[in-house]
Amino acid sequence: MQATAPYLKSKRNLSGKISCHDCTNTKCLVKNNLSSLEVSGFINNKSEIFCKKGQQFIIEGAPVNGLFFILQGKVKVFRTGINGKEQIVRFAKNGEIIGHRGFGTEEYYSIGAIALEDTSLCYFSKDSLQSALRENSDFTYAMMLFYANELNRSESKVKSLSQMTVRERVVDTLLYINRKFGSVNGFLDLPLSRKEYADYAGTSEEQVIRVFSALKKEELIAAKGKKIGVQDVELLKKEISEHNYFLDS
Template sequence: MNTGCLIKRNLNLNGIVSEFTHEKREFTCKKGQQFIMEGAPVNGLFFILSGKVKVFRTGINGREQIVRFANSGEIIGHRGFGTQEYYSIGVMALEDTALCYFSKDNLQKVLLTAPNFTYDLMLFYANELNRSEAKVKSISQMTVRERVIDALIYIERKFGQKNKFLDIVLSRREYANYAGTTEEQVIRVFSALKKDNLIDTKGKRVQIIDSSFLKREISEHNFYLDS
């Protein structure tokens, strides 16, 4: 199991979480496969062992709105866990992704018996709420160019670079669905950024040439979060 996930960090809590992990179910999703359906009943939580996914919900006129991206060690489906009966989001693998799944019943059992794990999960929820609130506030004040730049900085911070390009392949539409704009606007902004020698592209791959300059351009919004 990935060493960065909440379960791994709490494995030795009186043997309770260790026993809990034996009840997990592991499986693999192929690229493009959706493993959480929006509106489906909530049955538990998913943890990413390896790979990358996008978390989205259906917006106005059925348009996809990407809420966030996630990779190894992160929790998926937590927004539905607890009082909600149905997932408010859908999740799709962006590359072949290995996951482990814990049922709602098993999670409730360990939360009642492992206070350190419960506290760790509570902090995770608090951080998620802070990030969501900060994003909503910042994006509402950004221009289209700033939202696209913010998306690029977020992707770089989240996944890093590989062979000089961002270590994730996204379509222009996916950038638009995260930035809250249109595919045409993303293409225009990318063209302008390439002209200014701030980014470069090769097919769907994007290289950020001067991330410091891009950060300064959106610095007044003060939206630099860890993930």
């Protein structure tokens, strides 16, 4: 993953942008529909935004005027709940869309987004996206599948939050991170604080720490500071299997 950064650099043109042709994000909806999208000139309308680690690029309540795709990096999407508690909605990586929920009829973002590491974003304006969707049914269909999947995921999350125990929710979070971001020499390839695990699992930081300690004793996970290693994926899956809930992504 890190190796793509210099690769991207070499592909930048004089204006500092990377052509979609040279992009390596095979799961990107734009990349997958390049042949038809380039006719409308859509891909020429993108701009590129760079975010340092920890930088917030979508503010809750700000007006929507476009859509982000992650060119390279990792992002957390959250919304602020009652008494300022942060609820992490999802984590996103290369090729994924950010800010799509505010896109349709919503005028303002209902979520915020922060870069978890240095991240490059592709940005498309609302106008150019809308005309692309009208002109290109393949692209629209792909977007519709994406929305359907997102809805499915979000409904599953409601279920997990309301019916699973704290421990199960933490285990579920670990499995989610594991299947989405994978591991690099034994540790999850995503730098998260216990607070962030808690915000995703819908608990407190202390609870996460306590569950982590228990899992460590049971040798189901390993922890070296911020680095968390999932040692026994199968056993962890088994713990939450009765909730028959592990759809991909």
